[in-house]
Amino acid sequence: xxAARLRLTPAIFFGRAALAVYLLIMLLWxxxxxxxxxxxxxxxxxxxxxxxxxxFDAYKTIPPSYWEAFWFTIRAALLATGIxxxxxxxxxxAMVRGKLAGRRIMSNLVLIPDVxxxxxxxxxxxxxxxxxxxxxxxxxxxxxxxxxxxxxxxxFTEALxxxxxxxxxxxxxxxxxxxxxxxxxVVLPLIAPxxxxxxxxxxxxxxxxxxxxxxxxxxxxxxxxxxxxxxIIDRGIVPYAVAMAxxxxxxxxxxxxxxxxxxxxxxxAGSVMSRKG
Amino acid sequence: xxxxxxxxxxxxxxxDAQDQGRHVSRRRLRREKTFYRLxxxxxxxxxxxxxxxxxxxxxxxxxxxxRSGLFTLDNYVNTLGNGFFMRTLATTIAMAGGVTAIxxxxxxxxAYLLARRTLLRNIVMPIITVPRMLPFVVIGYAxxxxxxxxxxxxxxxxxxxxxxxxxxxxxxxxxxxAIAFAYNGIVVATAVLTGVLMSVDTQxxxxxxxxxxxxxxxxxxxxxPLATPGIIAASALIFTSVVTAYAIPVMLNGRVPxxxxxxxxxxxxxxQQQNLAYAQAIIVSVxxxxxxxxxQVVLSRYGQRGGDK
Numbered sequence: 199x200x201a202a203r204l205r206l207t208p209a210i211f212f213g214r215a216a217l218a219v220y221l222l223i224m225l226l227w228x229x230x231x232x233x234x235x236x237x238x239x240x241x242x243x244x245x246x247x248x249x250x251x252x253x254f255d256a257y258k259t260i261p262p263s264y265w266e267a268f269w270f271t272i273r274a275a276l277l278a279t280g281i282x283x284x285x286x287x288x289x290x291x292a293m294v295r296g297k298l299a300g301r302r303i304m305s306n307l308v309l310i311p312d313v314x315x316x317x318x319x320x321x322x323x324x325x326x327x328x329x330x331x332x333x334x335x336x337x338x339x340x341x342x343x344x345x346x347x348x349x350x351x352x353x354f355t356e357a358l359x360x361x362x363x364x365x366x367x368x369x370x371x372x373x374x375x376x377x378x379x380x381x382x383x384v385v386l387p388l389i390a391p392x393x394x395x396x397x398x399x400x401x402x403x404x405x406x407x408x409x410x411x412x413x414x415x416x417x418x419x420x421x422x423x424x425x426x427x428x429x430i431i432d433r434g435i436v437p438y439a440v441a442m443a444x445x446x447x448x449x450x451x452x453x454x455x456x457x458x459x460x461x462x463x464x465x466x467a468g469s470v471m472s473r474k475g
Numbered sequence: 476x477x478x479x480x481x482x483x484x485x486x487x488x489x490x491d492a493q494d495q496g497r498h499v500s501r502r503r504l505r506r507e508k509t510f511y512r513l514x515x516x517x518x519x520x521x522x523x524x525x526x527x528x529x530x531x532x533x534x535x536x537x538x539x540x541x542r543s544g545l546f547t548l549d550n551y552v553n554t555l556g557n558g559f560f561m562r563t564l565a566t567t568i569a570m571a572g573g574v575t576a577i578x579x580x581x582x583x584x585x586a587y588l589l590a591r592r593t594l595l596r597n598i599v600m601p602i603i604t605v606p607r608m609l610p611f612v613v614i615g616y617a618x619x620x621x622x623x624x625x626x627x628x629x630x631x632x633x634x635x636x637x638x639x640x641x642x643x644x645x646x647x648x649x650x651x652x653a654i655a656f657a658y659n660g661i662v663v664a665t666a667v668l669t670g671v672l673m674s675v676d677t678q679x680x681x682x683x684x685x686x687x688x689x690x691x692x693x694x695x696x697x698x699x700p701l702a703t704p705g706i707i708a709a710s711a712l713i714f715t716s717v718v719t720a721y722a723i724p725v726m727l728n729g730r731v732p733x734x735x736x737x738x739x740x741x742x743x744x745x746x747q748q749q750n751l752a753y754a755q756a757i758i759v760s761v762x763x764x765x766x767x768x769x770x771q772v773v774l775s776r777y778g779q780r781g782g783d784k
Contacts, residue, residue, distance in 0.1 A: 217584075224585050228602050228662065231609075231617030234628065238620050289518035296511030308518055311526040313767065315719035317736055318760040321743060321752065322529035325536060345525035348518055377510060406610045409721050413743070423610035427722050430612070435619050443613045450608035454601050 232447055238437075239444030256441035264442050267425040274340045274421070275404035279397050281340075282347030283355075287393065290355035291385060295364060305356065312349035316409035319345075324413040334416025342410055347400045354396035358389045395461065402453050406446075422446070537753035550754035560738060560755065566649075567735040568762075571717035574653060575710050578660025579668075583706075586668035587694065591677070596669065606662050611655075615726040618655045622646040651727040652734070656720065660713040667712065671705025672698065704774045711770030715763040735759055 240252050289308070293301050311319060323342055324333060332338035366388065370380045408423045415424050422442065429439050540547045554560050589596040606614065621629050624644050633639040645651055675698055683693035699706075724734035732738060739759065742752035 220584065221588065224581070224661075225599070225602065227658070228599075228606070228665075230621060231614050231658065232605055234617045234620045235613060285517045285521060288514040292511035292514035296508065296514075298508065298511055298515070304515060304519060307527065308522050310522060310530070313764070314526070314530065315715060315760055315763045317719040317721055317739075318533070318756045318763075319526060319530065321739070321756050322533040323525070324743075325532055325749070325753075326529040341525050344521060348521055352518065377507075402608050406608060408610055408612065409719065412721060413740075423612050423722075426610070426612045426616070427726065430616070430619075430726055435616060435623075440616060440620075443609075443616050446609055446613055447605065450605045451601075453608050454604045457604075458601070 235440060235443050235447055239441045256437040257444075260438045260441055264422070264425060264438065267420045267422045268442070268445070270336070270419070271405055271421040271423070274336060274343055275401050278340050278343035278347050278404050279351075279401045281344050282351045282400065283393060283397055285344075286348055286351035287355050287386075287389075288381075290352050290359055291381060293352075294356060294359040295367070305352065308352045309349045311345040312353075316346075316407065317412075320410045320413040323410075327414050333414045334419050336419055338414050339411055339419050339421065342414060343404045343407065346407065346410060347404060350400050350403060351396060354399070355389065355393065358392040358396075359385070362388055391460075395457065398453065398456060402450075405449065533753050534757060536750055537757045539750055541748065541750040550751050551758070554751065554754050554758060560735070563732060563738055564735050564758075566733045567718055570649070570653060570656065570733060571714045574656040574660050574717050575713045577657050578664045578713050579706060579710060581657075582661050582664035582668055582709075583699075586665050587672055587698070589665070589669040590672035590675075603662050603665050606658075607666065611659065611720070611722045612726070614655060614658060615723055618651065618658075618727065619646065622651060622654070647727055649733050652723055655723045655727060656717050659716070663713055663716075664709045667709040668702065668705055671702045671709075675701045707770050707773050711767050714766050718763050718766075719759060 239256050240254070241256070286308075292298065293305055298304070320342070323338070327333035327338050332341065362385070366384050367380050370384045371377075375383065406423060407421070408427070411421050412424055412427075415421055420428075426439055426442060429436065537550055538546050538548070540549060585599075589599055619627070621627050622643075623646055624630060627646070630639065630643060633643070634641075645654075679701070680693045680697050683697045684690060688696065719736060720734065721736045721740065724732070724737050728737065732741075735755070736759070739752050739755045742748045742755065
């Protein structure tokens with residue numbers, strides 16, 4: 199029977215061929231945006247042709263406003279990630295270890311910014327931020343990102359702490375450590391690697407957030423994704439914008455490399471961590 | 476916990492010391508609870524101020540008349556009675572549903588291969604992860620580079636090969652948007668489904684094959700049903716992301732808006748009908764959250780979580 203199965207009948211052959219074609223098409227389809235953006239960014243023109251001379255003109259002509267937007271986004275994303283984790287880790291610890299009444303409700307409340315569509319939360323924030331003069335400001339953008347990061351951070355750290363047996367903490371406390379010392383000397387070092395990965399994910403998520411920030415950003419507070427977006431609306435696709443898109447591709451590749459090196463590529467499978475919309 | 480501290484004191488014979496001890500432990504326990512409550516306070520405050528209050532205000536705003544400020548259901552009545560809005564909502568749902576179905580169908584075989592072949596997975600994982608870590612705008616740029624009528628690679632290649640006589644103008648219309656959404660959907664579906672299929676025990680499939688089922692039959696009769704919760708989770712994710720997408724519908728917009736998010740932002744920003752826009756935003760979020768909730772309910776009923784983060 200196994201011999202019969204191994205023989206290459208026409209049906210199996212066509213099946214294999216169809217599978218190979220499917221795989222090839224899917225790989226081409228999945229890689230084309232990154233490949234096209236990178237190719238175009240090295241040509242300095244808008245028409246991608248191949249082969250073409252390599253030129254760095256597009257990168258050299260990236261205007262200062264783009265770099266400003268880029269660093270603005272990095273600053274806001276970093277700060278938001280830091281604040282969110284500072285707040286989320288103690289909260290997650292209290293929720294997991296404190297056996298508080300209404301824990302489910304609290305943890306679901308914190309998840310709201312992640313569950314509500316970002317477009318809607320952005321509109322809601324706009325209505326509140328305008329009277330507070332927070333729209334079109336660094337603080338406003340950062341606050342919005344903090345709320346979003348907090349949801350993700352809490353989910354990450356709750357999972358980390360739930361996977362951590364509480365015997366270590368009990369041991370520390372039976373030896374006389376108080377809650378704070380236990381947290382600082384036992385819990386924090388144990389979850390630190392996981393928190394570092396979480397921080398990386400949250401930072402990346404903040405970097406690419408668009409819908410949430412679209413309405414509350416403005417001329418003096420423009421994340422890079424929104425700068426790229428409004429330029430394509432105003433003047434169509436321009437070479438230096440493609441170059442900036444290329445830089446974002448490098449950032450994404452660097453992120454993947456970091457995560458893959460520290461965790462192995464398997465970790466990325468099944469991740470629902472993704473841009474929304 | 477509470478039953479230790481709250482048991483009524485057992486009677487007259489209880490010595491004072493025991494009573495006192497109970498008091499001390501009760502106080503310590505209460506202090507501990509307060510300590511934990513305090514730790515959750517900053518997180519709850521931030522979410523309350525930056526998400527819950529704004530969303531409640533949005534809801535209240537949707538119930539008020541813009542001029543008089545009186546409470547009314549007019550915004551909802553006008554929206555739901557507006558043929559243009561409802562048609563756009565219908566095309567949005569049709570777009571989201573179609574994109575979701577195509578994404579799942581296209582991604583499922585690939586995800587299956589990735590889940591079973593480690594080498595292939597290690598090669599393909601970066602290919603699916605990098606696009607997910609890019610702003611959707613960048614994908615939009617790539618779409619324009621590929622499909623733009625005159626300069627796009629696809630048009631140039633097809634015309635060079637003589638397949639097309641004149642450039643195809645599909646980009647700035649619903650097909651262009653559908654292609655961009657489907658790209659994103661396939662990427663997300665592949666990532667999520669790979670994780671789900673990796674958690675399906677291969678031995679079950681082997682058992683089916685050993686009992687005479689062909690490989691495709693085993694796949695459809697054993698593996699797919701086991702992966703259903705993950706498929707539902709991925710579908711809900713893709714559906715809601717299309718319904719509430721904003722960047723792609725504007726970038727690749729045609730003359731007629733196909734996506735409801737365009738109407739909302741027009742009402743909000745250009746037409747200055749904020750309260751109407753709030754009502755429309757609420758309608759869209761009810762739609763999105765409804766789909767997500769249905770997905771969650773199905774997931775919890777199956778009792779299996781579709782892959783971790």
